[in-house]
Amino acid sequence: MNWVGAALWVLGLGIPAVVDTTWVSVAAVFAIYAITALSEDIILGRAGMFDMGHAVYLGLGAYVTAILNVAFNWPIFATMPVAIMLAAAVGALLAAPLIRLRGDYLLVATIGFNAIFVLAMQNNAAGLTGGSDGITGVDVPHLFSWELASQSAMFWLDWVVLGFVLLLMRNLDRCEFGRTLRYLKQDQLAATTLGVNARAAKTLAFAIGAGLAALAGSLFAVQLSTVGPTSFVFTESVTLFAIVIVGGQGSIPGILLGTALMFVVPQIFRNLAEYRYFVFGIAMIAVMVLRPQGLWPRRKRAA
């Protein structure tokens, strides 16, 4: 599977050579959402915490990059570590009270945080967030003296980051932290009896998931060159949540497949216009009823 995955990734680098700019931008957005979905999988699919407000971290990353770049003239790449650290800190902070809550309550609390975030952005908090219109004019990234101005260049940046995140996720599968999350998800009592610090592990999962989502958010801001509150509303969180469950919890190919279906397919069927979401709803129910374990469930390996 690994070699197939690596080969597909290498092939993906050739996308700008084969399709026109519209489709390259679709591919770029796919990469960004895939990173976000993988980050949601860490919290929901692997650590088993019902995070239905994950768009907050995507938004944090996007707004940090936009604010630092547009208002303070920071170069894009310099904004990314800040975005990641800030979101990770927020994630860890929010996790602290949330972790004690039972699943459904945690779910509702994350919805609440998402709503508050969007409202705060809309109300132009601290005079920085630009209100409902958001922030426009986000720059392009500069790598040394290169300007990554073309859609293709931005796509490659996104694709490389996606590759890096995929490596990270593969390593997560094979290391003690990844195992720890599996233990916690399957039987928390047994896990703690074996020495797992549930609180620390879950907080760390939240922080890493938040940080990676913020990284995607930075890329998002660059891709759209505009950042507004409507991109991070509850429906986006719902989509991310659904991707993980529909694709297959803890399954990297499943998540990628889920992202493709949720974001790319509606693009393909753009001419169906207003029927799109109606069909979407039907599809979600159908997939769950027919295949509750997800489209490409995680394969149990004896590693």
Place this chain on the structure above:
Amino acid sequence: MTTLLELRNVGISFGGLRAVDALSFSVEQGQIVGLIGPNGAGKTTVFNMITGVHLPTDGDIFWQGRRITGAPPHRIAALGIQRTFQTIRLFPDMSVFENVRAGCHLRARQRWWQGLMALPAQKREEAALAARTHNVLRRLQLDRFADEPATALPYGLQRRVELARALAGEPRLIILDEPAAGLNDAESAAMNQTIFGIRDAGTTVLLVEHDMNVVMNVTDHIVVINFGRMIAAGTPAEIRSHPAVIEAYLGREDDDAEDAA
């Protein structure tokens, strides 16, 4: 003889129910101690208090002289105390190997970023812990089943896997909650040998058991509780003839004999 575990006047109430009351006993290193009593006497509750699942409302628990009352389960595990569960709690979506490997969790020193970056030190540790897991599987004759889904095995084997998991971390004290439950006579006898083997390998044993073939033959010291209170303590021979114990627990057979007469 070093005292490993000591309970002093430990008690717990659940709402209005006094589940355990004024319980005091200790476990010395190298002993095999049995905790027996009728169903509902509070034995599993005692285990849950020792392993940090419940917080005692009164009294204290000491480990090697240090107070550990109320420490969370993962802290208790780090001290070298492991347990098995009355209802087997294996990880359902994992193989036998993966389950037993979980017992090595505390031996894994790798930091999370080392794992995420797949650094060489982390890889070496992975290999070492995998080897250790295989050793434990071999010692308990489970290596044949290493790749089987753990919960697909027959009940007796699952118990052994859970035991292997608890032993993988080389604990100083292991608490066994009804290790012979569901086993036939031959399997119980084998379990006795396994328990002796555990003690001989350096792990002290505290167990709860209803099967008298196991309790009487394996333990050095027995504590008897009923309705959450200790009613007797001593060697198997002393307990066997103790009037209060016979009345509360073993005496059920005498009752049947009286009824039949």
Place this chain on the structure above:
Amino acid sequence: MSIFIQQIFNGLTVGGIYALIALGYTMVYGVMRLINFAHGDLCILGAFIGLTLLSSAIGSEQPGPAMLALAFVVAIIVVAVAGLVLELVAYRPLRKADRLAAVVSALGASILIENGIMLIWGPNVHVFPAGLLPQTTWYVAGAAITFVQVMIILASLVLMAALYLFVHHTRFGTAIRAAAIDQDTARLMGINVSRVIASVFIIGPALGAIGGLFIGVYYREAYFTMGWTYGLYAFIAAILGGIGNIPGAMLGGVLLGLFNAFAAGYVSSSWQDAITFGLLIAILLVRPTGLLGERVAEKV
């Protein structure tokens, strides 16, 4: 002082509506441990069904209270049937599966119903015909209290009382409460749990349809995304009162309605929603089981 009284009545009206919708969430969660995300959309479907009936009557003459009553009846029936179908198609097949699968199915159902409404009735805001009910207004200490408000408040009270009596003083109501505590044991006691679940998916949506139509009559408008807005508020109300707890949902609804009315009256409206969500998070952190305590079985 008049603002205060005004907000009290505004709050009680909206609170009654929230309570009626919240009951649907709480009953389903109590019995199935499932957040029925599609519930709010079902309630708004009731508003649209009622609207269609009322609008189609306009051609002949001005629709009055009789027509409105008929609209209620039709809306209740349609939505109750829809609720049953929803349970059968989206939830029943997933009873044995991972809970998260049911959550996603519920989300899918919500998207489906909301967009179905949009496809049938269009994305615009629809206006309810005027003059459905007497425009009588009473003045109490400077506050204007309308007939519609009083009607909604009284109707909500009556319905809540009726539900309470049903759940606590009838055999079937006891069956519902038993299934909410422990489905397996209830089954063993001879309770037809499937029938209990079906009934919950009739009663909940029925009450919700009434709530939805009240929204249309009170605010005189309906639009397809209302299901989310009101659904979310009603859900917060259910949590506030204690999820699974029927009196809790009633209390939570009323309190939330009052809270919203006062927040709107005394604080800037752009932050009103943020305050409500802040309240939700505060409840979850301090007392997640709600004011009257949750009523769900603890699955250890």
